[in-house]
Amino acid sequence: xxxxxxxxxxxRFAPSPTGFLxxxxxxxxxxxxxYARGRGGKFLLRVEDTDRARSTPEATEAILKGLRWLGLDxxxxxISQFDGAARHAAVAHELLAAGKAYKCFASQDEIAAFRExxxxxxxxxxxxxxxxxxxxxxxPDAPHVIRIKAPQDGVTVIRDRVQGDVTIxxxxxxxxxxxxxxxxxxxxxxxxxxxxxxxxxHVIRGDDHLNNAARQMMIYDAMGWDVPxxxxxxxxxxxxxxxxxxxxxxLGAQEYQAMGYPAAGMxxxxxxxxxxxxxxxxxxxxxxxxxxxxxxxxxSPARFDLKKLENLSGQHIAIADDAALRQEIEDYLAAAxxxxxxxxxxxxxxxxxxxxxxxxxxxxxxxxxxxxxxxIRPIEPDEKARKALGSVSxxxxxxxxxxxxxxxxxxxxxxxxxxxxxxxxxxxxxKLAGPLRAALAGRTVTPSVFDMMLVLGREETLGRLMDAxxxxxxxxxx
Ligand code: GLU
Numbered sequence: 001x002x003x004x005x006x007x008x009x010x011x012r013f014a015p016s017p018t019g020f021l022x023x024x025x026x027x028x029x030x031x032x033x034x035y036a037r038g039r040g041g042k043f044l045l046r047v048e049d050t051d052r053a054r055s056t057p058e059a060t061e062a063i064l065k066g067l068r069w070l071g072l073d074x075x076x077x078x079i080s081q082f083d084g085a086a087r088h089a090a091v092a093h094e095l096l097a098a099g100k101a102y103k104c105f106a107s108q109d110e111i112a113a114f115r116e117x118x119x120x121x122x123x124x125x126x127x128x129x130x131x132x133x134x135x136x137x138x139x140p141d142a143p144h145v146i147r148i149k150a151p152q153d154g155v156t157v158i159r160d161r162v163q164g165d166v167t168i169x170x171x172x173x174x175x176x177x178x179x180x181x182x183x184x185x186x187x188x189x190x191x192x193x194x195x196x197x198x199x200x201x202h203v204i205r206g207d208d209h210l211n212n213a214a215r216q217m218m219i220y221d222a223m224g225w226d227v228p229x230x231x232x233x234x235x236x237x238x239x240x241x242x243x244x245x246x247x248x249x250x251l252g253a254q255e256y257q258a259m260g261y262p263a264a265g266m267x268x269x270x271x272x273x274x275x276x277x278x279x280x281x282x283x284x285x286x287x288x289x290x291x292x293x294x295x296x297x298x299x300s301p302a303r304f305d306l307k308k309l310e311n312l313s314g315q316h317i318a319i320a321d322d323a324a325l326r327q328e329i330e331d332y333l334a335a336a337x338x339x340x341x342x343x344x345x346x347x348x349x350x351x352x353x354x355x356x357x358x359x360x361x362x363x364x365x366x367x368x369x370x371x372x373x374x375x376i377r378p379i380e381p382d383e384k385a386r387k388a389l390g391s392v393s394x395x396x397x398x399x400x401x402x403x404x405x406x407x408x409x410x411x412x413x414x415x416x417x418x419x420x421x422x423x424x425x426x427x428x429x430x431k432l433a434g435p436l437r438a439a440l441a442g443r444t445v446t447p448s449v450f451d452m453m454l455v456l457g458r459e460e461t462l463g464r465l466m467d468a469x470x471x472x473x474x475x476x477x478x
Contacts, residue, residue: 009041010199013067013074014081014191016048017059021066023244023304024206024236026253027270031233032204033072034271034292044198045074049082050187066253069335070263070270071285079198081190088185088193091223092146092178100222101178103144104131126174146179150218158213161231161294168214176215188212192219200228204294207232231294233274237301244304256309258336260363262320262328265313272312274302281308282315314361322353332363341374348373348455355451372441372452377460378467385438389468392435396425397469401462409458411450418449439468 011032015025036043045067049055064078095101106114106129115125129147151170158166178189185193191212195203210232220227238248250256256266268283276298277283277291317325326349333340341349349356352373360366367374381389400421407413418436422429437446440461446452453461 007201009036009039010044010201011036011041011204012044012046012195012198012200013072014046014048014194014205015063016051016054017056017063018051018054019059020062020252020254022251023253023256023270025063026066026070026266027236027273028205028233029067029072030070030267030270031231031275031292031297032202033074034288035202035204035294038289038292041201042075043072044076044079044200046079046081046194046198048187048191049080050085050185050190052082055082062254069254069257069331070267079194081194084190084194084197085185087197088190089179089183091193091219092185092189095148095178095219095222096146098222099149101146101148102129102132102134102175103136103139104129104147104175104177105140105142105144106131124171126172129175132175143181145177145181147175148178148218148222150175151221156214156217158210158217158230160210160213161229162234162297162299163207163210163232166210166213173214173218176218178219188215189219192216192223192225195228196220196223196225202229202231202294204231204233207234229294231297233297234299234301236273237303239303239305241301241303248304249306254335257332260332260336260365261309261313262316262325262363264320265309265316268312268316269309272302272308273304274298282312284319310361314359317357317360317363317366320357322350322357325353325357326350329363329366345374352447352451352455355447355455369445369447371443372446373455375442377463378471379440379442379464381438381442381468381471382444384444385442388434388438388444389471392432395469396432397435397439397465401465401469404458404462404465409454411454414450414453435468436465440464 013025013029013032015021015029021029033043035041047055047060047063049060060078067074092101096103106127111127114127118125131144132147132149150173154170156168156170156173158168160166176188177186179185213230213232217227236244238244240248244251250259253266257263264285267285267288271283271288271292272281275292275296277296280287280291283291320328326346329349330341330346349370352370356366356369360369400418403417403421404414407417418432419429422432425432433449434444436449437444437452440446440449440452440456447455456464
């Protein structure tokens with residue numbers, strides 16, 4: 001209705017399906033997702049699969065899987081760029097018909113000879129085709145490419161929301177090929193036509209594509225199409241300031257799932273890689289959606305920092321919903337190739353979640369604390385637990401058990417019984433805690449004794465205490 005109403009935001013993520021979802025790609029996807037979703041807009045996914053030799057369906061699947069893990073859902077179908085080849089070619093022909101592009105019959109040899117001569121004369125080696133202004137009547141019936149008529153003087157200015165105005169002299173742009181001699185469209189044409197047809201309003205992508213933007217502008221201008229808002233984001237570097245590479249750690253987004261980072265922590269971390277909102281480090285998805293903007297994107301490369309990821313992950317685990325966390329841990333186990341939890345284990349894990357999620361930075365850390373609930377009797381104590389059991393006199397655990405038979409199984413009553421028991425032994429509960437942890441969990445670093453007892457229940461607790469006391473008796477410590 002109103003002409004002044006801004007067009008709804010449409011962003012896209014346009015990966016080339018030649019490998020897994022790279023950490024940099026995941027961040028690009030996230031920025032586009034946040035920008036669109038935070039504004040009630042659309043986030044589209046286009047697979048740039050025109051390079052048939054390098055694109056594989058497995059890579060597309062891996063990228064989709066990575067996006068799914070990160071919860072970056074897209075609108076509509078996945079668009080295949082290759083499927084649009086006929087449309088891309090049609091646009092080249094439209095430009096040809098409008099006199100904004102031309103048929104070029106120069107052979108590779110002629111182009112090479114042109115460059116050679118230009119070099120010898122110390123001139124620019126950009127190819128200037130003799131066919132640009134040729135009379136079509138003079139055209140031979142021979143193979144040809146279609147080239148765009150690039151502007152020859154003046155400048156092209158890319159108004160980039162991250163990089164500022166980037167000015168390129170037009171005499172540095174050549175008459176780019178739009179359609180090859182076999183009729184196939186070039187990548188640069190495909191990107192522009194797709195972005196236009198998909199109604200993309202904002203192109204947020206790595207700054208390795210900044211140079212492409214100048215050439216893509218030519219096509220927008222020649223077609224008279226609106227140029228999208230550009231935002232070319234700096235790449236990600238390793239902690240040493242060098243380009244991120246394998247030696248800095250995992251590069252695939254999903255490897256972080258298999259290492260046990262929660263998706264929410266990863267999203268928070270990736271959002272902070274190159275974008276900031278004041279001093280905020282930890283934030284929820286809702287906050288990120290509310291706050292994310294292009295102004296907050298920095299101009300210099302972000303540095304990958306695993307410590308920060310761990311820290312944020314821990315905070316996200318701590319605030320997560322117990323059932324959702326249990327599900328995510330089950331997904332993590334599958335991604336890491338570990339055996340799944342039984343239904344009983346999964347249920348126990350969820351019951352215990354409240355006392356596990358506070359100080360775990362990753363799922364392996366959480367599961368380590370959850371050992372007491374996942375283990376099956378008799379519990380095999382580790383070295384430290386064995387020592388802890390040896391620090392109290394034999395039989396003390398079995399003496400405790402009758403007192404636990406009839407107590408009501410609440411934190412208060414359990415505390416009362418255990419404190420009373422310790423006092424009767426002439427000691428403090430603190431002294432008993434180590435052996436009790438060892439008996440209940442087979443290890444010494446665990447949730448609190450009371451939490452474990454409450455989660456395990458009376459029967460299992462008593463069973464474990466009996467098991468430990470019989471181990472104490474029968475297997476004297478060295
Ligand atoms: N397919 C390109 C890439 O994976 C992205 C192109 C674009 O975003 O315009 O780097």
